[in-house]
Amino acid sequence: MERDEILGGLEDAGLTSYQADAYLTLLDMGVSPAVDVARNCSVPVPRIYDVLTELEQMGYVETLDRETLHARAREPAEFVRDLHDKSERLSSVAEEIEDRWEASPLGDNKMNVTKRVDTVVDHAEGLIREADSTVDLAVTDEQLVAYESALTEAFEADVVVRASVAPSGEVGIADHPVSDVVSEIRERPLPGPFCALVDRTEACLAPTTRMPDPYGVVINDDIIPFILRWYFQTCLWANWETVSRSREGPPVYVCLEEFIRDVYPLWWDDAIVSVTVSGRDPDSGRDREVSGVLTDIRYSATSARTGQRPTLTDLSGRATVVLWTPDGRCTVGGWGALDEDLEVKRVTVDGIEWLA
Structure with missing residues (x-):
């Protein structure tokens, strides 16, 4: 030295x-x-x-x-011992300061990045408790169980929660009480990032723990959650089997593309599909609700229209459903709709009838 x-x-x-x-x-x-x-x-x-x-x-x-x-x-034993004690104390203080800085509350920025994954996971729990409409989760079974209290609050507030769960082999999710407060659980065998999407404007993301330098991101924005929503829908949700549903009564959809995929063959065969749509007026920004009968389904890949349900790729461009309501014709678009009369938040299937 x-x-x-x-x-x-x-x-x-x-x-x-x-x-x-x-x-x-x-x-x-x-x-x-x-x-x-x-x-x-x-x-x-x-x-x-x-x-x-x-x-x-x-x-x-x-x-x-x-x-x-x-x-x-003089013989330096005592002095050296004192230096070691001070060194250890300062090292501990440095680590504690770093931990407290990483764990400090996130700011009000559009995007916050932290080195602590736990900070993001904990922040997501608070967002779940405050959710108004929808929550999409990509979690491990242990993380889902840890959210049971927050998910119970969301369930009691009539929030639709979809959870894509990677099992660890320790928690049987389908039989666990948490399944009673999650609208739908799908199990995927592949581990992946932690992801939480709340009410379309809040997103939490943390890469897999196999990353050498873990980090987490919290986003309060309209655009990036939209992109993450497609990642969730295509990679973490659509391809996996349902293992649990908690909601009784008519089917409820929070994704217009998923609704179209399920109802398209019925509509093609002339079934009368009655729905109630809760959404947002793109012009005024106000929430409103309409009920009516499905009269048309439109999407960009028109050459692919047959009696078969469209793929998510077919619906990745523009996708619209047309309803006939007591007030006349109403067009409904998905997340980010601009030209339709209503941007969908939730579609409830009230009934399906077949023409004699």
Whole structure:
């Protein structure tokens, strides 16, 4: 270690610059006259006697009465032990400060990034408790169980919760009480990122724990959650089997594309499908609800229209359903709809009838 680094460490331990320089010089020289110590360090000769006396009172050196004043460094065991204690204490304080900084509440920015995955997972729990309409989760079974209290609050507030769960082999989700407060659970054998999408404007994402440098992102925005929603729908939801449903009564959809895929073959075969749509008026931004009969389904991949249900790829462009309501014709679009009369938040199937 360079001399300047040692001097800096001694000063950090509480010595003045003169005291540190004199002490280190004595360590190098052994028993020496005070004048020689001064000549080999930065301490002026008139000050060396006071500096050595100070060091002696602190327990670092001892002085010897000879023809001239001599000094030598004392056995450093106690001093070294004190340095180790201070080093460990400072290291612990540094780690605690870092942990507290990482765990501190996230700000009101559009996007917050943290190195602690737990911060993102904990933040998502609060968002679930405050949800108004929908929650989409990609979690492990252990994380889902840990959210039971928050999910119960969401269930009691009539929030639709869809959970894509990667099992750890420790929790049987289908038989666990948490399944009673989750609208639908699908099990996927592949592990993946933690993801929570709440009410279309809040998103929490944390990569898989296999990442060498874990991090998490919390987003309060309209655009990025829309992109993550397609990732959730296509990769984490549509391809996996349902293992649990908690809601009784008519089917409820929070994804227009999923509704179209399920109802398209029925509509093609001339079934009368009655629905209630809760959504947002794209012009005014106000929420409203309409009920009516499905009269048409339109989507960009028109060349693919047959009696078979369309794929998510077919519906990845523009997808619209047309209803006939007591007030006339109403067009309903998916998340981000601009040209339709209503941007869907929830579709409830009230009934299906077949023409005689």
